[in-house]
Amino acid sequence: MRRASIKDVAKAAGVSTSTVSYVLNQKSSESISAQTTQRVWEAVRTLNYVPNLNARSLTSRRTNLIGVVIPQTEPGKEFMFSNPFYGELLSAIEYTARRNGYHLLLSGPEPDQSYVGIARNRGVDGIIIVGSYPTKSLSELHQLSVPVVLVDTYVKDPVFHTIGIDDRLGGLLATRHLLEMGHRRIAFVSGSISEQGVTQKRFLGYMDALSEFSLALDERHLYLGSVSFEFAQSVAQEMERRGNRETAAFATADIMGMGLIKGLRHMNRTIPDDLSVVSFDDVDLARMSDPSLTTIHQDIAQKGISAVEMILAAADGHKEKQESILPIQLMVRDSVRRIDPNQESGAF
Amino acid sequence: MRRASIKDVAKAAGVSTSTVSYVLNQKSSESISAQTTQRVWEAVRTLNYVPNLNARSLTSRRTNLIGVVIPQTEPGKEFMFSNPFYGELLSAIEYTARRNGYHLLLSGPEPDQSYVGIARNRGVDGIIIVGSYPTKSLSELHQLSVPVVLVDTYVKDPVFHTIGIDDRLGGLLATRHLLEMGHRRIAFVSGSISEQGVTQKRFLGYMDALSEFSLALDERHLYLGSVSFEFAQSVAQEMERRGNRETAAFATADIMGMGLIKGLRHMNRTIPDDLSVVSFDDVDLARMSDPSLTTIHQDIAQKGISAVEMILAAADGHKEKQESILPIQLMVRDSVRRIDPNQESGAF
DNA sequence: TGTGATTACTGAAACGGTTAAGTAATTGCC
DNA sequence: GGCAATTACTTAACCGTTTCAGTAATCACA
Structure with a gap:
């Protein structure tokens, strides 16, 4: 009992697959009668049909997938996210991406071929890279013609979109x-x-x-x-x-x-x-x-939001390189006390 | 300047696409001469060819993708992961998945069609669901024939793999x-x-x-x-x-x-x-x-590791339902003090 | 009443792969 | 030397979808 495909829908509705496709995608350039439209939707409903996005991306050349690479903060440590900063950032990215019809492909850096793997073999529409990496992998990335947003990375080469703070x-x-x-x-x-x-x-x-x-x-x-x-x-x-x-x-x-x-x-x-x-x-x-x-x-959340928005803009054809530097601010709380600068002894 | 496809490689190596495919996948059932094999690999190298996994999944019916659904912990809050528990868990899942050649498709619960979206339209090989959800969405999931691991969810229906603690x-x-x-x-x-x-x-x-x-x-x-x-x-x-x-x-x-x-x-x-x-x-x-x-x-990390391993086992054909209950332990630290049970007054 | 548009579809190629089946050449064996 | 098996490939179908290029029927219009 396989998932229904567009062919099953076409057969059930008594039309061709192209008609089904046109109905599903509501192309205004194509004219489909109200009757047929309804029959197709009925078939979709009864067969519980959902388009296969992977197949769709084959022709549309869009995957609606954003790759996110987050570093292992500590080389010796197996798991990333030991720093809650990444969790907060990732949350914002995921939420913004989903709101815009994108899914997230999450990966740590791949040991062998650096971290371009998901970009290359999954054909993501954009890739958000958090943290710093060896320069050679970055130049690799540039050869793929995929929008890249670098978060918290300093590179001289003004090739990628960047987002960070001062x-x-x-x-x-x-x-x-x-x-x-x-x-x-x-x-x-x-x-x-x-x-x-x-x-x-x-x-x-x-x-x-x-x-x-x-x-x-x-x-x-x-x-x-x-x-x-x-x-x-x-x-x-x-x-x-x-x-x-x-x-x-x-x-x-x-x-x-x-x-x-x-x-x-x-x-x-x-x-x-x-x-x-x-x-x-x-x-x-x-x-x-x-x-x-x-x-x-x-503003960690804003960092994530902006990163996704840059990808979306680039995917929509905006070619100009974007660069965003978010504001920062000293938050005075309770971990500092005033001392006399001339006082000679510290705690140690 | 598009990404090289298998056809480009075939042309460059002077062979058919099937030959390239056989070389790439090292099928022992097919015999390819050492010469040809080398020529193919050379073409792959010079063209910088990487197979398109989305296209591959179309025929192989395997995406090497694991869907992960993590809840918004708080309905009113936009971003999930406010609880670091999820970050630690996700880390372990990502690491284990990647080690086994899988990528992670990350999603929060989708507002309209609950959270089966990624499972249905991306064709993930398995799905790990963390936390509790309305029962109706779970039954939806069951109709997809995709291995599901429920983490920290209590359901009577013994249909899904589960992992949790007591x-x-x-x-x-x-x-x-x-x-x-x-x-x-x-x-x-x-x-x-x-x-x-x-x-x-x-x-x-x-x-x-x-x-x-x-x-x-x-x-x-x-x-x-x-x-x-x-x-x-x-x-x-x-x-x-x-x-x-x-x-x-x-x-x-x-x-x-x-x-x-x-x-x-x-x-x-x-x-x-x-x-x-x-x-x-x-x-x-x-x-x-x-x-x-x-x-x-x-053991939060183990929870993630086991969840992935269950998916892998299921993807390899193991049909039996798996259920894992990990041990827990009281860690006595500094936030409790002994008092006299007969003492009448508390802090409030 | 013939012509050009418009409407409502269908056929087929294409996307990037995999794989069963076929083919030609070589090899092994009695 | 003839036949079967093996080797080394190729052809073509297929996965699920989109989309260009038809095609046939209806409509508007002079």
């Missing part, structure tokens, strides 16, 4: 806030700094802020690892070990901010009394945290 | 722990209790535990709303308003446990001193929370 400004705002609150020895806690990733920009912002206050970069304040709760948690001990007496930290993701807080608490330190923390992203978690995190807010 | 036992373990720690007035904080959802079972477990201690259900201790941080947060005030003097609460999801904690803290109450909390799921968040949550642990 990460450097974010780093500046975060660090400046700490400086204005009197902090001078500020840890920089992040994942590894890659060429195309957001972290590098946030780091530049960190340095910008130091410059504003005529401070030199002290590499001993850099704590680089992976974007994960666990790593950030371990940084607390590392800070003590190094003995740099930081009074504040800028963590480049909310989960890292939370990890830091947790790590400090294990050492019986409290936030913000022993260490002020500013983080980045403003995921739901940031508000839920205790103390709630002072963080750089970005 | 939610009733979980409710029992959570509540019993609170009772053993001396609590007698225990709030039940959850989303709405639906027929097929997990909440109902957890509620039954809550009642089981009360029975064990010869306590009657007091409906004043029930706080039902939506599975969200925000609702749980608001429950804190509601508890005070009602004045039932609860000393503990069982929240049926970790985010609700966290919301509760936050809500109480806003009222200058502390956990677990003023209220002990046990929650459910043990998402990463639960460990990160402060105080870390005493919660019912379940």
